[in-house]
Structure formats: C-alpha cells, structure tokens
Amino acid sequence: xxxxxxxxxxxxxxxxxxxxxxxxxxxxxxxxxxxxxxxxxxxxxxxxxxxxxxxxxxxxxxxxxxxxxxxxxxxxxxxxxxxxxxxxxxxxxxxxxxxxxxxxxxxxxxxxxx
Amino acid sequence: xxxxxxxxxxxxxxxxxxxxxxxxxxxxxxxxxxxxxxxxxxxxxxxxxxxxxxxxxxxxxxxxxxxxxxxxxxxxxxxxxxxxxxxxxxxxxxxxxxxxxxxxxxxxxxxxxx
Numbered sequence: 001x002x003x004x005x006x007x008x009x010x011x012x013x014x015x016x017x018x019x020x021x022x023x024x025x026x027x028x029x030x031x032x033x034x035x036x037x038x039x040x041x042x043x044x045x046x047x048x049x050x051x052x053x054x055x056x057x058x059x060x061x062x063x064x065x066x067x068x069x070x071x072x073x074x075x076x077x078x079x080x081x082x083x084x085x086x087x088x089x090x091x092x093x094x095x096x097x098x099x100x101x102x103x104x105x106x107x108x109x110x111x112x113x114x
Numbered sequence: 115x116x117x118x119x120x121x122x123x124x125x126x127x128x129x130x131x132x133x134x135x136x137x138x139x140x141x142x143x144x145x146x147x148x149x150x151x152x153x154x155x156x157x158x159x160x161x162x163x164x165x166x167x168x169x170x171x172x173x174x175x176x177x178x179x180x181x182x183x184x185x186x187x188x189x190x191x192x193x194x195x196x197x198x199x200x201x202x203x204x205x206x207x208x209x210x211x212x213x214x215x216x217x218x219x220x221x222x223x224x225x226x227x228x
Contacts, residue, residue: 004157033216042118042203042218043158058215090157099207100146100165103216105157 002027004106006091011111013078013085021076021109023091029104031097032074036060037088037108046089049074050097078111086113116141120204120219127194127226135189135222137178137204145206147171147180147187152201152221161189161202194226 004025013019025032031050035043045058049068063082068074074093078085089109094101121136139145146165150158162171167182176191187204204219 006157035218040220042220043216044218045215048215092157100163101207102148102160102163103158105150105159107157108155 004091004093004104006089006106006109008109009107011109012114013111014114016080018077018079019111021078021089021091021111023074023076023106025072025074025091025093025104025106027093027104028071029093029095030071031094031101032068033092033094033103034058034064034066034074034076035090035092037090043090046076048097085111087111116145116206116208116217118204118206118217118219120202120222122220122222124223124225127224129196129226129228130193131226133189133191133194133198133224135202135204135224137187137189137219139185139187139204139206139217141185141206141208141217143208145208147178148205148207148216149176149178149187149189150203150205150218152203154200158203194224196226196228199224199226 007022033048034046047066049055065077091106092103094103117140148163149161151161152158162173164171164180170179178189201221207216
C-alpha cells in the first residue's frame with residue numbers, strides 16, 4: 001500500500017542534542033512538507049520541498065534543518081537552537097505542490113525533551 | 115497574509131444531531147479550500163475539498179460549499195455518529211506565489227455521545 005511513514009513514533013531529546021525525524025513516502029510525490037502541531041493549535045509549516053535538492057523555509061524554520069537528497073525521503077533535524085521543541089511533528093506530501101492538491105499525512109512523531 | 119478562522123470548540127453533540135463547524139478565510143487570489151480530520155494520535159486525512167467558488171465538497175455524509183462572497187467554507191453533517199468524534203481542521207492553499215503552502219485553522223474538537 002502506498003503511503004507516508006514517519007519514525008520513530010516517540011523521540012526523546014536531551015538538552016543540547018540534535019535529533020532527526022524520518023519521513024519516507026512511496027506515493028511518487030514531488031512535494032513534501034513538515035509541520036509542527038502544538039496542543040489546541042493548528043499546523044504550522046516548518047519547511048517544504050517541491051523537488052529533489054531544493055527546499056524552502058516555512059513560517060517557523062528557525063532551529064530546524066532539512067535535506068531532500070531523494071524524492072521519497074525528507075528528514076527533519078531539530079537542532080539545539082530550537083529552544084522549545086516539544087510538539088507533534090507531521091510530515092506530508094502532495095503530487096506536485098499545486099494549490100488544489102490534497103496533502104497526504106504520515107502518522108506523526110511526538111518529540112519530548114528530557 | 116492568508117488566514118483561516120474556525121469556530122472554537124470543543125463541540126459536544128448527541129448521536130444523530132446536526133453538525134455545523136464554521137470556517138472563514140482571508141486569502142489573496144483564488145485559494146482551494148479543504149477540511150481535514152484527525153483522530154487521536156494520528157496524522158490528518160482529507161475529508162473533503164473544493165477548488166473554486168460555489169463548488170460543494172462532500173464525503174461520508176459531510177458537506178461544505180465554497181462561498182466566495184462570504185469567504186466561508188462551513189462544514190455540515192445531517193446526523194453525526196459516535197465514530198465522527200475527532201478534531202476537524204479547515205485549511206486553504208493559496209495561489210502560485212505560495213505554491214505548496216497551506217494555512218490551517220486551529221482545529222475544532224468534536225465529541226459525539228451515544
């Protein structure tokens with residue numbers, strides 16, 4: 001079955017540590033996205049990519065980094081510069097990024113700070 | 115910039131009651147409009163969408179009509195079930211200068227009691 005997988009489901013970060021969240025899709029989609037979700041709030045865009053080897057900052061990119069070396073993979077690194085990283089992180093993809101397209105979401109990774 | 119305002123929750127209804135969740139938006143150009151649903155601990159999944167004015171999206175008994183004159187996309191269902199309990203997000207995706215970027219409302223939590 002086609003879809004998006006995210007791992008791990010739960011991730012614990014120590015202070016000063018960088019952690020990387022995995023996102024893989026087998027939908028053959030060109031566009032991929034990372035969102036942050038805080039309790040009682042909507043999704044906020046961190047980064048997005050519409051093609052391999054290219055990505056754009058979203059609304060809250062500070063303290064995060066991404067890479068897009070393969071079409072199916074879009075890992076997110078939460079760096080030590082992100083002072084409040086505790087949140088639910090969602091990865092999504094769409095066919096090409098056009099405005100009328102549905103975004104398909106993974107099951108999410110919950111990041112907690114020790 | 116673009117924005118989405120959703121009816122504040124939580125909303126609690128009895129089974130078979132009528133549901134309305136209000137959504138209004140601000141956007142330049144001609145956005146596409148979406149309703150996504152999120153079940154506990156999961157990612158979002160598309161419920162319905164509309165890509166131009168006066169379009170009606172529908173799925174699983176839910177409906178929403180794209181009203182450009184009132185900049186609204188209210189979600190309705192005639193008879194809710196316990197299984198409809200979830201968080202509902204209204205979202206828009208703007209024109210070519212913001213290709214790939216969606217804006218989400220804060221979400222409305224719906225609880226349906228038997």
